[in-house]
Amino acid sequence: MDESRDGMAPGARVSRRGVLQGGAATAIAAGLASTSADAGTAVEAPALPQGAAPGLAPVVMERVQVTVNGQQRVLTLDARTTLLDMLREHLHLTGSKKGCDHGQCGACTVLADGQRINACLSLAVMHDGREVTTIEGLAQGDALHPMQQAFLTHDGYQCGYCTPGQICSAIGMLQEHKDGWPSWVTADLTASPPPLTDGELRERMSGNICRCSAYPNIVAAIREVEGGSGQDADHPGVGRKVPA
Ligand code: FES
Ligand code: FES
Missing domain, CATH: 3.10.20.30 (Beta-grasp domain)
Structure with missing residues (x-):
């Protein structure tokens, strides 16, 4: 008996390549059939605006x-x-x-x-x-904005990639706080402005990610501009001023 090890006659064996080829051929045939079946009721595609590439929305x-x-x-x-x-x-x-x-x-x-x-x-x-x-x-000529200066003073960065965003965000954040905006962690919604605890400060700056994790020094820099001690209370000893 002419059977292979899988028990199938050679003519009946289906290879993976055969399945893929067969599937592709079926799909093409189905597409052609549907094209020709629709031919009698074909709806004309809307004309593209001049200069527009087919398939792309016009600019x-x-x-x-x-x-x-x-x-x-x-x-x-x-x-x-x-x-x-x-x-x-x-x-x-x-x-x-x-x-x-x-x-x-x-x-x-x-x-x-x-x-x-x-x-x-x-x-x-x-x-x-x-x-x-x-x-x-932000700077006025050679005079840095206080937030820029505080980031320098407290070493609030390492690679510096996040720093422009951190500084702009910190400036906007302090104004939001001054205007009495609450945050997700504000306990007393009647306080205006609410106390800017380190928890508040960190939550309000949580949209700015620092891959170098310079967070304690960033908090210290913002604290100094806000009028605080320039220290990050959650990390005592971190965020000290960097000697000039
Ligand atoms: S580049 Fe805009 S939030 Fe990340
Ligand atoms: S200083 Fe490197 S990502 Fe913040």
């Missing part, structure tokens, strides 16, 4: 006028351009960093009309007529 360009670091900028951008890409790719302000591009790390934090936002989650067109401040716009 919509928008004029955007934004004041960036005190300077008025007028750009014509693809309407899908994020604020972060506008700053980095079009205005070459590369201080704001792209960490995740998904709103998860805070490296792209800038101030829009004084409020901290993730520039990667915001479209540039949404800021038409608004004021945006990046890390490049």
Whole structure:
């Protein structure tokens, strides 16, 4: 008897390659059949706008006028351009960093009309007529912004990648606190502003991730600007001023 070890006659054995080839052929045949079956009732595809590539949505360009670091900028951008890409790719302000591009790390934090936002989650067109401040716009000439100086003084960074976002976020955060905004950990919602405990401070800065874990020194830097001791109470001895 002419049977192989698997007990099947050679003609009846199905190889993996055969299954794949057969499947592909069936799919193609089904596609052709459905094309020819639909031919009588075919609906014409809508005409593409001039210049649009088939299969791609047409690009919509928008004029955007934004004041960036005190300077008025007028750009014509693809309407899908994020604020972060506008700053980095079009205005070459590369201080704001792209960490995740998904709103998860805070490296792209800038101030829009004084409020901290993730520039990667915001479209540039949404800021038409608004004021945006990046890390490049904080210093006055050679005089650093107090928050920049405090980060230097307390060694609030290591690689520095998160630092522009941390500094912009800290400035926005202190203003939010001053304006009486509560946080998730605010115990007394009637206190305005609530006491800025280290727990409050850490929660309010939790959207800014530091892969180097410079957190105690970051807290100390923010504390100094806020008017506190410049010490991180949760980590005594850490966040001391760095000798000049
Ligand atoms: S790059 Fe915007 S939050 Fe990470
Ligand atoms: S200093 Fe390196 S990520 Fe924060």
